[in-house]
Amino acid sequence: MAATAFNGCISTIKSHGHKSNFALDQECRNSSLRLTSKGFKINLEVSGKERYCFRKRGFSVIQASSSSQTTVLDQVSTPLNNKVDTPKKSSEAALILIRHGESLWNEKNLFTGCVDVPLTKKGVEEAVEAGKRISNIPVDMIYTSALIRAQMTAMLAMTQHRRKKVPIVLHNESEQAKSWSQIFSEETKKQCIPVVTAWQLNERMYGELQGLNKQETADKYGKEQVHEWRRSFDIPPPNGESLEMCAERAVAYFKEHIEPQLQAGKNVMIAAHGNSLRSIIMYLDKLTSQEVISLELSTGIPMLYIVKEEKYIRRGSPAAPSEASVYAYTKNLARYRQKLDEMVH
Template sequence: MAQLIIVRHGQSVWNLENRFTGMTDVDLTPLGREEAKQAGILLKPYNFEIAFTSVLRRAIETLNIILRECDKIRIPVFGSPALNERHYGDLQGLNKKQTELKYGEQQFLLWRRSYDVAPPHGESLKDTRNRVVPYYQKEIESKLKAGKNILISAHGNSLRALMMYMENISPEEIPNITLATGVPRVYEFDQDMKVLKVFNL
């Protein structure tokens, strides 16, 4: 029975500043590094054998801290832009509160939380799902089927897209679902890749 663990990176500098981050490659804050360390402590009893990450440094650093805490720095690690955060286009770098005041709550929520509405020159969650899920199916699912336990360190939207696929979450439901930074979420599968159990640590 394989296990998959997903972790959203620890708090980033732009999370702290309440900015749209997206594909911008920003660092973790000291709190973000502490969140990653705590995630590693929680994951120490878990026997994951392979890790995947986006190619953005906040996810990579989160993964590296977790691996050090778990004494697993020698396991294979694969990075891919397919797991990167959703691209927020023209909104990247903008303060979320100021953006909401400028464009109104309805437009702000459509850009930020809807499934299929993209901000100008950016990606919708649907677009994000269309790159995350094929990568998962090709590179990760087969390893889970082979009985390998896997850890993924990525981002709020790329992981929410993956949750939609694994948990059969509808486009109508997904706007109400969030992932906290640095909180591991564990999936247990049967041999047919049906989710038997899912829980947060």
């Protein structure tokens, strides 16, 4: 019976033109036959290097180790229709958006734009409070603008995270920068969170308004004109960017660099600015140009989105780390918090 089954199997392969692929002209050292309720299965080892499994009504191919000792195949997982069951990637991720804390020019009521101004004491406190609100939400990657107020906010926020991973700014501006900032401990790498800085996430450039007092500018040009410069979608201030122009660069960067990370199951935090985040939210929530100009973002208040099946579901701002229900928006977040609790206890 074994010989008959074997010869029939060889004939089937030849009829499909697989003789050269399987090198069946070589001597077959060992074979075994196993009868099953669905037909027969032959295990064949060719020259001690490659092993094949043939079944009635179909066949599967398995690449084996170089050992010539083994003559019986392990269990075959490949189905007869040649479709392979692969584990699915994570279908859910968290996206956290944080506008930086109060800056020194926010405090002075000055147009800041792309001028690189640090946080005030209040801004530092806002960043720390933001960190407490997201302390139970997983963070795998951080993106910030190239401006110090956004970077300070991200770093201060992560000091409050219960996972205690260290945010590390990546320096890819040159080969030397990459080389000099390398980490040589794999264990240390596991305890770090990469931080990517990008000018595309900067605040919108306010042109000739930068450094001017907002109230004095309104007195000089009129409230309506300044409001148009600040809140219209497609009208830029003198030699500056409109919200539409800011959105073009911010959303393009989000789609190209951040969205693939989210779709791969990475949990991402973005620390940026009122207008760059407003632009991204316009994309996430599918807002119109009229809806986005009325969107207000407070300094230091995180906003949570759940990314699931390529959809963005806004969950608002986590209220406080002590409220477990905040992190039970999804089973994944609930499990993550439970793991954090177990680590503490």
